[in-house]
Amino acid sequence: MTITSVASGTSGLSDVTSDDASLRRFLHGLPGVDQVGAEGRAVALATRSIKTTAKAWAIDAAIGMVDLTTLEGSDTPGKVRSLCAKAVRPDPSDPSTPPVAAVCVYPDLVATAVQALRGSTVQIASVATAFPSGRASLQTKLADVRDAVLAGATEIDMVIDRGAFLAGRYLQVFDEISAVKQACGTAHLKVILETGELVTLDSVRRASWLALLAGGDFVKTSTGKISPAATPPVALIMLQAVRDFAARTGEVRGVKLAGGIRTTKEAVRYLVMVNEVAGPRWLSPHSFRFGASTLLNDLLQQRHKLTTGAYDGSDYVSID
Template identity: 70%
Template sequence: MPTTAPPAAHAFTDVTASDSTLRRFLHGLPGVDTVGLEARAAALGTRSIKTTAKAYAIDLAISMVDLTTLEGADTPGKVRALGAKAVHPDPTDRTAPTTAAVCVYPDMVAAAKEAVAGSGVLVASVATAFPAGRAALDVKLADVRDAVAAGADEIDMVIDRGAFLAGRYLKVYDEIVAVKEASGAARLKVIFETGELSTYDNIRRASWLGMLAGADFIKTSTGKVAVNATPANTLLMLEAVRDFRAQTGIQVGVKPAGGIRTTKDAVKFLVLVNETAGTDWLDNHWFRFGASSLLNDLLMQRQKLATGRYSGPDYVTVD
């Protein structure tokens, strides 16, 4: 299976030598056909999944969820409860798969690690002055190191959107490289906040910039703005990781986050993965959902397939 590698290991090292070479490369990427992109995303969203295929898709989607709490009112007790749900999403049915990870702020990593110990559920932590990313680099790196020291398996960083939109691509690149180094063995997810990037061309450029800098995952959004993951922006990022692997041999994951609430939504995204990047990405090592509210609907649909009855939201735990 292809694996991620440091930026120096791939064929694009020269394009990151200076601001001008990086800008020339990113602006030389093919322009996005907006109408074609949105039409393809809409067409793939009409695919119908039934019976055993639907049961498979539901369990796969559950296993891809990053169960998340990122609120100022988070407490160790809330995080422990979230961890327990990640390990046993449906306490009445131990055949339900675990989620991929729980995602918390750095100061809650230790509580999350304790809650999921021995289960295989990973602990992800947002860092780098999430969600705005407005802090000095040394503050961002300290945030990352604190999370890693507490045991985080994954780091979710936000890019400096102001620098990106101002065309200061090398600054964004250098920050990602620095955060990747500070993350050590933890896998790095790079969040673009696609709703603030304005254009599909910018999303394509951000995707390549993140991958060039060594991202293990590229992620649409923080979930904290009005426009988050959409089928079209996720399709565009899936095309980017597919093309990047074709040219470098390096596989990078994709994580749509925010706004994915129903099983129907999740299945649409899985179809996008299968039809765009391919089956190598149909695994929680390479694809995730940042959508905690999604899990309850997946569990209700799973119960309906098993029992023939729709149990309703009162029969699943509240996040």
């Protein structure tokens, strides 16, 4: 799908963010989403049968797309260091296991992660902007971002102001994301929409476009603190958004699904969705991520089962 409601070309897209009215017109001019149809498509995609070589590829790809996450009030430097060790070498018994994409922590633990991940390819992601609620002043949010970047975060996972979005103050949300993007410098910006609070798929589509227009490198479903988090229909709509954005601008932006994805089966189904909805060029950690904590262990167990033929059980993978 290409968007025809504004003049073609990226110049048309900069016009749409010139004021609140233009932005609203653009977002509300996007084609609607029929919820029943979108859910049906998500269910149909889940019937793909991924076996043997395809499964092996998918498991390794999924491991390489994991943002290994710990976002608890009880997080300590020790916990983060152990997580980082796991991120670099997920399965010490099998060195062919790829490292994960990133470790994701709170800003105050970024320094610890930087130290633990030195010399590895694993990125350091930090949540910021008064995560998870996003209820703070813009100054506070920007300070939060600068702290994390200064400490060495290479990726920032921000939350949008859902209250402003639901109240229809789209330009405020846009400006906030733009300001955070500025504050990120070279760090990659993932924009958490918290789709569980946006509720409708029309809102998910509009919020995705809003985040992409404002410069988000990724759109991300959830904080993991709200239920429902990542769901197949929401993932479908966000993948369509990055696909359409790329068709429109030539820029490939990413999607990160976070919250509630715990099994290899679910992860593989999402990779099928990425492959068939956005396209194979999105099958890379540069443009697709899983935010997860327990998913990695299931991927490792399934990987081991595929290579050895035997299922080991949870005592053979580390609890982090």
